[in-house]
Amino acid sequence: MTGGGTGPAPGVAFQPDAGAEADVDVSAVESTGSGAHAAPRRRRRRIRTAVALTVLTLTGAGVAVAAPWKSGSEVARAEPEPKTRTAEVVRTDLTDTRVVDGTLGYGTPRTLNGVGVGGGTVTWLAPSGTTVSRGKPLYRVDDRPVPVLYGGIPMYRRLDTPNTVGRDVRVLADNLRALGYEIGRQPGPGETVTGPVARVGGQGPATGRGSGTDRDEAPPGGTSDGAGQSSAGPSGAGSEHSRPGASGGGTETGAGTETGTGTGSEQGTTTGPVKVGSEDGVLTPSLIEAVKRWQTSLGAPPTGVIEPGDVAVLAGAVRVEGAEVQPGDPAQGPLLRVTATKKVVTVDVGASEVGDVKRGDAVTVQLPGGGSAPAKVTTIGTAARTSSSGQGLPGELKVSVTVAFDDPDAAGRFNAAPVQVHFGSASRSDVLAVPLTALLALREGGYGLQIAGGRLVAVETGLIAKGMVEVSGDGLAEGTRVVTAS
Secondary structure (H helix, E strand, O other): OOOOOOOOOOOOOOOOOOOOOOOOOOHHHOOOOOOOOHHHHHHHHHHHHHHHHHHHHHHHOOOOOOOOOOOHHHOOOOOOOOOOOEEEOEEEEEEEEEEEEEEEEOOOOEEEEEOOOOOOEEEEEOOOOOEEOEOOEEEEEOOEEEEEEEOOOOOOOOEOOOOOEEHHHHHHHHHHHHOOOOOOOOOOOOOEEEEEEEEOOOOOEOOOOOOOOOOOOOOOOOOOOOOOOOOOOOOOEHHHHHOOOOOOOOOOEOOOOOOOOOOHHHOEEEEEEEEOOOOOEEOOHHHHHHHHHHHHHHOOOOOOOEOHHHOEEEOOOEEEEEEOOOOOOEOOEEEEEEEOOOOEEEEEEEOOOHHHOOOOOEEEEEOOOOOEEEEEEEEEEEEEEEOOOOOOOOOOEEEEEEEEEOOOOOOOOOOOEEEEEEEEEEEEEEEEEEEHHHOEEOOOOOEEEEEOOOOEEEEEEEEEEOOEEEEEOOOOOOOOEEEOOO
């Protein structure tokens, strides 16, 4: 070998670089005489070939050759075996979740219809995005404001006769009181007042009718849609023979059906005793005076009379989504699209899965900004339809589910965005659980857990959620440590 350095330690084979020629000193065998040069050259080639074959033999045989040129603490050492990983058996609640895509917004818009007596022209509409609450104008007809009142039944008749009794009168009374108007005392349930009652075929009052105690029939001209849509109005349907003063102008056509005789021309109203029901209000003189003061504040003539088209009765405040008409159009038919005032999430759930969803179920909404917010299921649709979101298989039926945030401000500045909703499809409370990676498949079937430093325990598995699995078995207890995969 040429060059300096310490030679290989005894007993350790040294492997030169493969393909390199060893520099062997053969001067001792070289002859200086003439004719003696051929043999030394052949001998040198043989030595080089032998060295190369030795290198190839050692390499081909897989011999690990090392040259520990250094000694002492720098000699290579074997790496220690990895430490066994363990996990603790915990007692917890597990909930399996199903993730469904949803849409953040203000819910499904609904349409409000204009209801007017003798038509009228739309002169103003509340702008899109605004919130309209009790007493505030939603639109104007012939430049007269149509304010919002809260209630569950629309104004379906003309209210102009003192001591008229009914649920619509109760809506008027409750709203004026809420707006700060003094309406005087209202007769209570079970009291009797002398007021207008229906007269059938000229035979006198139709007793038992007009008192507001009969609720078998829907209000004429339509019913409340549960969301306070002001779609009902005076249609001229004389089924309101049970409510005197419904038209005030003899529009009770088709009435008289209680006796099978009589016609609309034979009908009218008379005065008689009327019993107040539990949901009724009474159009007392004090209430009529309160109506006049309210009309004055609105800039309307203080007549004390309320027509069906004078107000829009809704379930609560609404947010204007958009308009169906423009100023100058007739005030009939669809006028505005409105939504709820609080942000919600609308989710299309498969018709085969919606049975697992219940009103009031707690869910988690994954927000666009990366955060999450707790929410609850508020409404579940009853109509199955093809999804509008494009989710699922073509033609798959979906049911619309609405989710409301526990904190109305949780959605922040986003008014509309795609989100994900985590539904809890199954849950288990107060169970023992371990990470899924701790389970061992047993040769005889089933699963087991390796107790840290101890025996193998066969276990029964239950609900799996978020990487944890419910387990039970002999010797398992909260706090027990088990071996888990690294």
